[in-house]
Amino acid sequence: MQLLTYRADGASATPRLGALTGGRVADLTALADAAGAQLPADLAGLIRAGEPALAAARTLLGTAPAEALRPLAEVTLCAPLRPGKVVGVGLNYVEHVAESHRSLDTDRELPSRPVLFGKPATAVTGPGSPILHNADLTKQLDWEVELAVVIGRTARRVDEADALRHVFGYSIVNDLSARDQRRSGQWFFSKGQDSYCPFGPVVVTADEIPDPQNLDLSLRVNGAVKQDSNTRHMLFGIARLIADISAGMTLEPGDVIATGSPSGVGAGMVPPQYLQPGDLVEATIEGIGTLANPVVDARTYEAGR
Numbered sequence: 001m002q003l004l005t006y007r008a009d010g011a012s013a014t015p016r017l018g019a020l021t022g023g024r025v026a027d028l029t030a031l032a033d034a035a036g037a038q039l040p041a042d043l044a045g046l047i048r049a050g051e052p053a054l055a056a057a058r059t060l061l062g063t064a065p066a067e068a069l070r071p072l073a074e075v076t077l078c079a080p081l082r083p084g085k086v087v088g089v090g091l092n093y094v095e096h097v098a099e100s101h102r103s104l105d106t107d108r109e110l111p112s113r114p115v116l117f118g119k120p121a122t123a124v125t126g127p128g129s130p131i132l133h134n135a136d137l138t139k140q141l142d143w144e145v146e147l148a149v150v151i152g153r154t155a156r157r158v159d160e161a162d163a164l165r166h167v168f169g170y171s172i173v174n175d176l177s178a179r180d181q182r183r184s185g186q187w188f189f190s191k192g193q194d195s196y197c198p199f200g201p202v203v204v205t206a207d208e209i210p211d212p213q214n215l216d217l218s219l220r221v222n223g224a225v226k227q228d229s230n231t232r233h234m235l236f237g238i239a240r241l242i243a244d245i246s247a248g249m250t251l252e253p254g255d256v257i258a259t260g261s262p263s264g265v266g267a268g269m270v271p272p273q274y275l276q277p278g279d280l281v282e283a284t285i286e287g288i289g290t291l292a293n294p295v296v297d298a299r300t301y302e303a304g305r
């Protein structure tokens with residue numbers, strides 16, 4: 001299933017749990033109410049409820065009448081959920097390690113273990129929502145398309161061979177980075193500012209992506225392709241990441257792992273290219289869709305709210 005969170009009647013409307021089918025949106029909560037069934041009201045609750053709730057959602061979607069479906073263009077998508085934590089992975093594609101060494105003064109050698117950092121939940125924003133460009137804080141706002149792994153079962157000291165059983169599904173994260181806000185080598189503020197984690201547009205359940213290590217992923221800025229790769233080029237695959245992270249940090253249902261960026265970031269270009277207000281960023285991953293976000297001036301945006 002392709003699960004999503006949406007608003008049907010403007011920004012003030014209550015977010016709804018939905019599923020995408022044939023380019024149309026089914027309201028899973030309304031379908032459950034009509035059938036006299038019990039279903040969590042949001043995606044985080046659905047994930048925590050486990051396989052019985054997911055099976056109920058599949059049944060409801062399979063029996064949804066055509067008149068219960070709304071065109072995708074008539075709704076506003078939100079971030080699928082607000083993760084308890086987002087664990088970012090740095091330098092996880094070989095060519096990105098090389099370009100980062102050239103442009104960002106990171107180590108030349110390939111990492112021997114995953115390079116991890118965090119993004120706060122306040123950085124998460126949804127499809128179509130603005131990426132806030134604050135010129136007082138950065139002149140080097142950069143893009144990174146990444147496969148997002150959504151955890152479905154509590155993972156603590158998980159073996160690599162068992163790791164994928166803890167995955168609920170997959171989505172897209174644009175791991176935005178203010179390259180000039182790395183502080184003594186620390187990335188948290190560089191990558192954790194408000195709006196620096198666009199997430200969505202849907203979460204595709206793991207059963208619909210049989211091989212997450214063979215997905216094309218790309219990113220465009222104003223229609224021009226900047227990144228174009230495949231998840232098979234990860235240095236550390238998804239199972240290894242889950243095993244490594246869970247060795248010392250409990251992964252809980254709804255947590256997200258942003259699995260790293262391929263090469264083609266703005267800092268690595270000659271000359272470097274960075275995002276500016278007015279730009280449109282589109283991150284695409286095979287089998288999931290496209291996550292599109294406009295870049296806006298943060299001060300103008302805040303003044304208009």
